[in-house]
Amino acid sequence: MIRLKNINKIYSNYENETKALNDISLEIGQGEMLAITGTSGSGKSTLLHLLGGLDMPTSGEYFFDELEVSKMNDRELHAFRKQNIGFVFQDFALIGRYTAFENMELPLIARGVKNRREIVMNCMKRLGIDHLAGKRPAHMSGGQQQRVAIGRALVSNARILLCDEPTGALDGKTGGEVMDLLEEINREGKTVIVVTHDIKVAERCRCRIEIEDGRIVTDASD
Amino acid sequence: MKEIYKCWKLSLDKLRFQWKKALMMVSMLTMSLVALGETCFYQKLYDYSESSCREVLSEALENAGLIYVKGGGYQAEEARRFLKSAVASEAVKAIGCMQVLRVDRLSELQRLQARNEKGEEQGLLRWIYMDETFLNVCDLKFAELLDDPDGQEAREIEMRGETHFSLYLGNHFREIPVGTCYRERISEEETYVYEVKGILEKGQCFVSPEIVKGTGAGSSNAMISLDNEVIFCGEVSPPSAFWMYLSPKGADGEKTKAALKGLAQEMGLNMSFSSLKDHFDFAKRKGGQLQAVFGKLFVILFMATLVNGILLFLTFFVKNARDYGILHADGFSAGELGISCLLENAMQCILAFFLAGSMVWLAGMLLFGSKPEGAEMVNDIFLYSLLPIMTCVVALILFLLSVIPVILLNIAEPIMLLKGERL
Numbered sequence: 005m006i007r008l009k010n011i012n013k014i015y016s017n018y019e020n021e022t023k024a025l026n027d028i029s030l031e032i033g034q035g036e037m038l039a040i041t042g043t044s045g046s047g048k049s050t051l052l053h054l055l056g057g058l059d060m061p062t063s064g065e066y067f068f069d070e071l072e073v074s075k076m077n078d079r080e081l082h083a084f085r086k087q088n089i090g091f092v093f094q095d096f097a098l099i100g101r102y103t104a105f106e107n108m109e110l111p112l113i114a115r116g117v118k119n120r121r122e123i124v125m126n127c128m129k130r131l132g133i134d135h136l137a138g139k140r141p142a143h144m145s146g147g148q149q150q151r152v153a154i155g156r157a158l159v160s161n162a163r164i165l166l167c168d169e170p171t172g173a174l175d176g177k178t179g180g181e182v183m184d185l186l187e188e189i190n191r192e193g194k195t196v197i198v199v200t201h202d203i204k205v206a207e208r209c210r211c212r213i214e215i216e217d218g219r220i221v222t223d224a225s226d
Numbered sequence: 227m228k229e230i231y232k233c234w235k236l237s238l239d240k241l242r243f244q245w246k247k248a249l250m251m252v253s254m255l256t257m258s259l260v261a262l263g264e265t266c267f268y269q270k271l272y273d274y275s276e277s278s279c280r281e282v283l284s285e286a287l288e289n290a291g292l293i294y295v296k297g298g299g300y301q302a303e304e305a306r307r308f309l310k311s312a313v314a315s316e317a318v319k320a321i322g323c324m325q326v327l328r329v330d331r332l333s334e335l336q337r338l339q340a341r342n343e344k345g346e347e348q349g350l351l352r353w354i355y356m357d358e359t360f361l362n363v364c365d366l367k368f369a370e371l372l373d374d375p376d377g378q379e380a381r382e383i384e385m386r387g388e389t390h391f392s393l394y395l396g397n398h399f400r401e402i403p404v405g406t407c408y409r410e411r412i413s414e415e416e417t418y419v420y421e422v423k424g425i426l427e428k429g430q431c432f433v434s435p436e437i438v439k440g441t442g443a444g445s446s447n448a449m450i451s452l453d454n455e456v457i458f459c460g461e462v463s464p465p466s467a468f469w470m471y472l473s474p475k476g477a478d479g480e481k482t483k484a485a486l487k488g489l490a491q492e493m494g495l496n497m498s499f500s501s502l503k504d505h506f507d508f509a510k511r512k513g514g515q516l517q518a519v520f521g522k523l524f525v526i527l528f529m530a531t532l533v534n535g536i537l538l539f540l541t542f543f544v545k546n547a548r549d550y551g552i553l554h555a556d557g558f559s560a561g562e563l564g565i566s567c568l569l570e571n572a573m574q575c576i577l578a579f580f581l582a583g584s585m586v587w588l589a590g591m592l593l594f595g596s597k598p599e600g601a602e603m604v605n606d607i608f609l610y611s612l613l614p615i616m617t618c619v620v621a622l623i624l625f626l627l628s629v630i631p632v633i634l635l636n637i638a639e640p641i642m643l644l645k646g647e648r649l
Contacts, residue, residue: 053641053644056555058554058555058640058641058644059639059641078559078560079559082554082557082559082560085554085555085557086557091555093644097548097551097552097555097644098552099549099552099553101239101243102239106239110553110556110557110558111556111557113232113235113236114232114553114556114557114558114562115557116229116231116232156556160556160557
């Protein structure tokens with residue numbers, strides 16, 4: 005499904021260059037649950053953003069099925085993200101002035117879906133957060149917000165969920181509940197890629213890679 | 227349509243959440259557009275009314291003069307003598323005093339045609355028609371209404387013969403249909419006959435031939451007709467203090483005035499003179515001052531609105547850059563986010579446009595629209611001059627308010643926005 009070949013990502017400013025990713029090659033199959041681990045600044049979030057089409061590699065090839073994502077222009081990238089990718093962020097990334105329902109509705113508005121209300125309410129019921137529909141993020145707990153964020157990623161029927169430290173802002177119990185939810189989503193056939201520095205979270209994923217200084221140092225699977 | 231809908235939904239949400247800022251922007255836009263509208267209105271007002279007046283007056287504006295008779299009107303005898311002398315000296319082409327007769331709405335008056343033995347038109351009577359918009363703009367009101375409880379008003383009309391009155395009106399007069407006569411028995415020996423006849427077409431000019439010839443001056447009238455009111459020049463009963471004269475074509479207006487002044491002095495009459503042009507120029511100067519004030523106000527408000535609008539967006543963008551990144555992640559493109567900003571500004575501009583347009587139109591109607599001609603003038607100026615100008619300015623404001631947001635959103639990379647990084 006996903007194929008990365010000799011991917012490099014270099015950030016440069018007037019003074020120096022930083023190589024965030026160094027010759028990364030990776031294959032991810034459909035329905036996998038992959039954990040990307042590493043220390044802070046190792047390049048794991050950069051890799052995630054690249055996989056999600058939010059950033060472009062400096063060199064190398066990125067294929068998603070038969071599409072060469074690394075050669076897409078902005079418009080094609082936007083379409084690629086819309087069709088295939090759902091994001092879950094560490095700080096939930098909900099828009100504060102919208103309610104939970106409205107936050108989950110946004111991807112459907114972006115895709116021009118008509119029966120949005122039905123789709124969002126069904127998803128909220130499935131995630132057990134339908135009672136939060138009219139609440140704003142400021143009035144929700146961290147776990148609830150993350151469920152809303154996961155729901156937002158799910159409603160658009162994305163093939164891949166990219167989760168950047170989804171339990172990073174949560175306590176152990178709540179984090180465990182969020183991981184249960186992600187596993188359940190993975191069992192339904194969606195590919196889930198989780199960036200985490202938490203070993204316990206990584207161990208819940210069938211596949212794991214470790215990145216250090218922009219390189220893959222360990223590639224393990226169960 | 228789908229694309230526009232989702233952008234419109236985003237922009238509506240932003241207006242909903244930031245309604246106070248939106249209200250402030252709409253207020254500033256409305257004030258700018260009102261100042262612009264008033265500036266343009268006063269600019270067009272005098273051109274419109276002057277050209278309208280010149281169109282209907284067969285004589286040059288400069289040749290129409292006004293006389294105010296100090297101390298009130300004169301008895302018929304004195305008026306007759308002055309009028310006769312003025313015409314006999316050939317200083318004026320026509321002169322008479324003005325009255326106001328309230329009648330039902332006059333649509334138009336037809337030139338009275340008298341025919342000779344061969345059936346040729348003689349053009350017996352010519353009527354001066356003055357455009358109401360012009361008089362209103364110059365703030366000229368000859369409103370010495372007649373208090374005539376005995377029903378003498380009919381005698382303010384042209385007298386032909388001793389008892390015959392011709393009423394040159396377009397509509398019925400006191401239920402007397404056009405083209406028919408009405409007999410009023412005054413006493414056993416005297417009967418007044420009122421003949422309602424004729425339609426004067428707008429733009430036609432009539433001067434009483436008796437006045438022109440200098441005979442029976444004051445016995446017939448040059449009439450100025452206004453919608454809803456009829457003003458007559460000439461000797462009528464009772465006379466008013468306002469008189470009007472027309473210089474001969476091509477004559478020097480100042481010479482005419484001097485000749486009349488000399489005549490008045492000889493006869494011991496106390497009169498003050500002015501000209502329509504003087505009144506018009508004065509009104510134009512006053513209007514010009516108002517126009518200058520509105521013009522300056524517009525410039526200040528326009529700049530303030532632009533600066534405020536751009537700063538509001540920049541503040542919002544810097545504070546909420548991450549939200550734009552999240553919208554990218556949700557599936558909105560940079561172009562769609564740019565369009566939503568454009569739509570947000572457009573909604574505010576359109577609302578301000580309607581509010582300002584209504585206010586400018588209403589102001590014009592209150593000031594000048596009391597009569598149908600004035601209302602027509604206000605509508606003409608508003609529809610054909612103000613609306614196009616205001617539309618162009620609104621489009622310019624919309625462009626200037628939206629260009630920076632659209633550029634920013636297109637050049638900002640989604641990943642930078644998501645990380646909350648500035649450009």
